[in-house]
Amino acid sequence: MKVLTTILLMTISVLLASCGGDDDSPSSQGGTDSFFAKIDGADYNPPSISGFRFESTNSIILTGATGTTEEQIQIFVPDDIAVGTYTSYYDPLNSPFIQAYYQPAGAQDADDTGIADTGSLVITQHDIDAKTIKGTFNFNTEPALSSGTAWTITEGSFEITYSDLD
Secondary structure (H helix, E strand, O other): OHHHHHHHHHHHHHHHHHOHHHOOOHHHHOOOOEEEEEEOOEEEOOOEEEEEEEOOOOEEEEEEEOOOOOOEEEEEEEOOOOOEEEOOOOOOOOOOOOEEEEEOOOOOOHHHOEEEEEEEEEEEEEEOOOOEEEEEEEEEEEEOOOOOOOOEEEEEEEEEEOEEOO
16 A cells, blocks of 8 residues: 555656646745755755645645755645644544655655655644645654665744645
8 A cells, every 4th residue: 555655646746846847836936935844864945845736636735845856745635624733644544634755866766755654744824715834744754665764854844835736
């Protein structure tokens, strides 16, 4: 199941990256979107920040990515997520379903990425009408495949205006 989820996440990531040049989100126009985290203790300040709402899946995907090496963190939340603290990642039986993952620079296959296993997501603001969301996060990953690497993501924060994609 984790391999299937990883393949799905990577496919979505590629599709979103290919839409990057057409993005009309404020961050691509010099807006005030922000995204930060520490990855195994090292600062991660991605130059590309995006948020997309998918009406067909009632979800929002928040991404902080580097353009050239395609290093990225993605967080998937329901489009109606409320202000609050959430401590369950990757539990399809949990409501709301929340997922996050980290893909290191130069990742070639699924065992390079890590799927959030434990951690927390705190939504501090979510204005559905204005399509803005703000929060903090941390998570530990487990390898997508048994031979992969585990990652520790700490001190994460974001403030993103998202766009409707479908």
